[in-house]
Amino acid sequence: MTDRSDVVGTVAGPGDDPNEFVFVTPSDKSIKTGEFITYTVSVEGEPRSVFARVTNRELIRGLPEGFLADPEVGPETVAATLGVPTDDTELYRLTATVIGYYDTNMTTFANPRQLPDPGTPLSIAPHQQLETVLPNLGCETDSTDVTTLDGVAHIGWLLNRPAEATNLHIPIEEFASTHLAILASTGSGKSYTASVLIEEMMRPSSRASLLVFDPHGEYDTLAEMQGEEAFQGADGYEPSIEYYDPERLRVRISELEIGDVMAILDNPSNRMQERLSTAWRAMQRQESRTWGIDELIAEMERIYGDDDASVGALEWRLRRSIERNDLFHPEENVPLDEIVDPGQCTVLQMDTLDQWDQQLITTVLLRRMYRERLDDVRDRDSDIEHPIFALFEEGHRFAPASGEAPSLGIMRTITSEGRKFGFGLGIISQRPSKIDQDVLSQCGTQISMQIKNPNDQDAIKNSVEAAGEDVLRELPGLTPGQAVVSGDAMNTPALIQVRQRRTPHGAGSRPVIEEWREAYDERQREPTQSESADFAEGDSTGVQSLD
């Protein structure tokens, strides 16, 4: 029996679409677009709460627009003059789309294939019920206290509801295994949202093994999780946050594949490519994994003779591209058992590396980790005996839609196969259109924030299956901190306000004005230097090379 006091509106009849219905509310029951409402239908003899999402709201009865002719005269004054009652005059017609009732066997929504009858009373869906049925939590009833569940990430609350009223807890397992995409334009809170997720994943109930590829150094405040009470477990657990600065990032030369080397080398000729691949394969067949450029060249000279011109040219190229780059080392390597561990979040700070090096180190690390996961699943010896989740800030750098990146291949492999091997990826990007479509479309869970660029909106539309029209329509209008969560982790997309971080936020814009003023003051304090006069000797050299 429905209590009429909860009723906010009454069904008027079917809408345009098969799953749409129209209902009418008076003005005092203000229902926002995107609100979840519920009504009861009988499914196989049992009463079920069917959920529906409000998609449109229009005024059907109100004061005529002619009453608004003079901005200084309120319409209610005009109405009072004419004796038109102004209380409860407005009537709204709202359109809602049926989501379905929560099928406790299937633990997801089932469409009743039946629109509510005209006159059916509608109520606002209760908080706890929504908390249970919106995310893909697999609850066995349609109203569970989701805060008691393990392995859930409290990411925020429903945007249409008051702050912290309807909290959304998404299942970490779901997005960590079927991959995650956080898509948002600059300044709308991508890395903030990612940090919220990292915090949730590092809590005692989850103890994730996380790896963050951070090209900008935006995640340096995560360390404050250590020592925070909220992150400490009853058994003495505390998350460990490790930072890897560029000096500690090394790629062992033998870990490179011939394709990687070709890409690093500066335009090698066919003859050189042939020489190099033969020698490289020979080196890789060797027992030792700690050879360097010297050994490689010795091998080439052994095969082709020491006066081969191509070998000479290759030697010069190899030494310039690999030996002089600190990233590559014959022996040193990033030890996998140090960077991945349950309850550990490793941030690979790559802010001083150039993009090419960032891609290379990522490629090599991903390849090694994927191999280890493969070994683990196939019961072979492995350094990584637990699932891992890697998060990529500026994801379009590692899996670009156009242009070459050595990491693209392994990223594609992991997003399509990683689920079976417990290797999840999280792609964070402000340019969805610049991410490889294969990679993006494999990200099962999406957190989309404000995106205005039409190309980027198209990219989401084309590659994100769960992004319906109603999700896309919301994207341009979101403000920072608001997001649409959709995909595998959700039973239906929801509009949320991302919760506050527990650790301070590190990214964000620099205080430009302040820094200018400081720099100016600094300059004023310096003793003035007299500049030597330029007597215009010689010709201008034009733009000078900075090399």
Place this chain on the structure above:
Amino acid sequence: MHRSTTRRQYGDEAMTDTLADGDSPDLDSCVRIGSIVSSNSHLDYVAEVYKERDCDRPPELHEREFGQPVFIKKTVDGTEHAVMGVIYDTQLVDPDQGRTGPRLAQDDQAQFTPGYIEERTTLAGVALLGTAEIAEDGTIQEPTHQMPRWTLEVEDTVFHCPDQVTVSFHTVDDQIQLAYMDRLLDIAGDLGSEVIVALIDRLRGMLPEDDPNQRVLDVVEQNVQWQAREQRGMV
């Protein structure tokens, strides 16, 4: 410009014709316009305008013009009430018109129409707007724009309503009201918007220039006129 001229026009009229002493209008000494002769509905009456022989002081042309507020006195339950109305239409009646047969007019007597000459008359349509109580001092109080429940009688006298009374009838809680407007539009039919515009003009002329109600009246007038133009296919 427009507003100030109308204001002067009605102001002068009020001074000279209805209010000899200026401020407190006496409802007993108002000009009699005519008497009720028939009705079309509960709110829609027909009055015959008084001529020279019907009373001492028949109304002047401008005192029975289109849009002129009027009132009819009714005593209900011991209390004297004024049933307020407005002239929304007029009609000329000449029983002789269209009569066939020889005319008696001759060269030396241009017009010889015995008996019928006095039968020519002017009828005025009066739409009822609301009611008010008549106080001891001859002013009105507790005006209401609800539909009057009482019927008028044949031969009830229709009085010219002084401007002060018109304003007090239209003022409820310091706010100008024309809550009868929908009924009036319905009764007045084709001339509905004109009668309302005439009433609004009259009210505007009587209110101070800087009265906030002026702007409200502007908006109402615009609305009425626009709707009328829309109905008549102008816009």
